[in-house]
Amino acid sequence: MIGSLFSLAKPALHALDAETAHQLTIRALSLMPVSAPPADDARLSVNVLDRHFPNPVGLAAGFDKQCEVPDQLLGLGFGFVELGGVVPKPQEGNPRPRVFRLARDEAVINRFGLNSDGLDAARLRLVNRRGRPGIVGVNIGANKDSADRIADYVLCIERLCGLADFLTINVSSPNTPGLRDLQGEAFLDDLLARSIEARDKADHGRRKTIILLKIAPDISLDALDAMVTTVLRRGVDGLTVSNTTVARPDSLQEKELAAEAGGLSGKPLFVPSTRLLAETFLRVERQIPLIGVGGIDSAEAAWTKIRAGASLVQLYSAMVYKGPGLIGDIKRGLVQTLEAEKTSLTQAIGRDVVAIARGRF
Structure with a gap:
C-alpha cells in the first residue's frame, strides 16, 4: 500500500524543489495515526548496544x-530511527536552495548547515x-557561531540523556565551517572525554544512553587509526560509518548539479x-559495534554492509527515489x-571484511 501511494505521489513531489517536497512529506507523516509496525521475522532481530532491535534497518539522521x-x-x-541533527540554539542553516536531487545518479547533495x-x-x-516503544536516537551538533563547540555537544547530551536510546556525536558534516576539524586527534580526545563524562553524570543510574560517533568518508587511513584509538580509549559505545562526502566521483552524470557545494549522499x-x-x-576488532550508512538502496547493498562489518545499517537518500516501500523490500531480501546462505545476521557481520576493504565486493 505504502509503495503504491509513493508511486502515485512521486511525480508531484519531484516536480517541487527538494526541500519543499521534504517538508510536505514530514507534514503528511505528522497527520498519520501512530501505529505499531508489522512484526518482523525473528531472524532479523539484533541484540547490540544493550538494546534489542527488531530488525537492523534504521533511518539515518537528516530526515x-x-x-x-x-x-x-x-x-x-524501521528497526530504529535517528533524529536531528539538533544544536543548542535555533539556527536557520544555509540559504536556499540547499538540497539537490541528482536523479540520474540516484544521489542527493545537501548543504543545509544544521538548520534546527x-x-x-x-x-x-x-x-x-x-514511554512509547521503539528505539530512537538523536544526532547532535554544534551551532555555527559557537565560541565553544565542545560545550555545545556537552549541553545536548546533558539535556537529552534519558530521552533517547542513543546520541550520535556529529563531527563529520561538511556543511558547518570548521566542524570536521573536531575529528583531529587532540580535539576529538577532549570532545569524547567531556561527552562521556556528561553522559555518565546525566544518566543518574538509569538505563545508559548510548554514545556514538559519526565519521566522514573522506578521512585518511592514518587519521582513522588515530580516531579508532581515541574512540576505544574514551569508551565510546559505537561508530557510525559514514556521513556524506565532499568528493565528486567522475562517474556522476548530473555534471551541472554535481558542481553544487555540500555533502553528496546516495x-x-x-x-x-x-x-x-x-x-x-x-x-576496532569487534570491541565496539558499527552502523553502516551510505548508498544503501537494496537488500544486496544492506547485506554487503553487514559483510563489511555493520551490526546495523541506516538509509535515507534512496527513499527519495524508491519510497518507504524500500524498507520492507530490504527486510524481505535479507531474510x-x-x-x-543458511546463516544468521550475527554470523555474517564482518564475514568478508578483508576482501571489501580491498575493493572486492
Whole structure:
C-alpha cells in the first residue's frame, strides 16, 4: 500500500524543489495515526548496544531534523530511527536552495548547515513521546557561531540523556565551517572525554544512553587509526560509518548539479563508505559495534554492509527515489539471503571484511 501511494505521489513531489517536497512529506507523516509496525521475522532481530532491535534497518539522521515524527517513522517498519541533527540554539542553516536531487545518479547533495529548531524544541518533543516503544536516537551538533563547540555537544547530551536510546556525536558534516576539524586527534580526545563524562553524570543510574560517533568518508587511513584509538580509549559505545562526502566521483552524470557545494549522499557514496566501514571494522576488532550508512538502496547493498562489518545499517537518500516501500523490500531480501546462505545476521557481520576493504565486493 505504502509503495503504491509513493508511486502515485512521486511525480508531484519531484516536480517541487527538494526541500519543499521534504517538508510536505514530514507534514503528511505528522497527520498519520501512530501505529505499531508489522512484526518482523525473528531472524532479523539484533541484540547490540544493550538494546534489542527488531530488525537492523534504521533511518539515518537528516530526515526528521526537528524530531517531529519518530513514531510514524517507526510505524513504517524501521528497526530504529535517528533524529536531528539538533544544536543548542535555533539556527536557520544555509540559504536556499540547499538540497539537490541528482536523479540520474540516484544521489542527493545537501548543504543545509544544521538548520534546527534548537535543543529546547527537540527536547520538548522527546519528552512528549516518553514511554512509547521503539528505539530512537538523536544526532547532535554544534551551532555555527559557537565560541565553544565542545560545550555545545556537552549541553545536548546533558539535556537529552534519558530521552533517547542513543546520541550520535556529529563531527563529520561538511556543511558547518570548521566542524570536521573536531575529528583531529587532540580535539576529538577532549570532545569524547567531556561527552562521556556528561553522559555518565546525566544518566543518574538509569538505563545508559548510548554514545556514538559519526565519521566522514573522506578521512585518511592514518587519521582513522588515530580516531579508532581515541574512540576505544574514551569508551565510546559505537561508530557510525559514514556521513556524506565532499568528493565528486567522475562517474556522476548530473555534471551541472554535481558542481553544487555540500555533502553528496546516495548511490555514489556506497563504495567509499563501505570500504571505510570495512577498514574501521578491521581496526576496532569487534570491541565496539558499527552502523553502516551510505548508498544503501537494496537488500544486496544492506547485506554487503553487514559483510563489511555493520551490526546495523541506516538509509535515507534512496527513499527519495524508491519510497518507504524500500524498507520492507530490504527486510524481505535479507531474510531470503539468510535462508539461501543458511546463516544468521550475527554470523555474517564482518564475514568478508578483508576482501571489501580491498575493493572486492
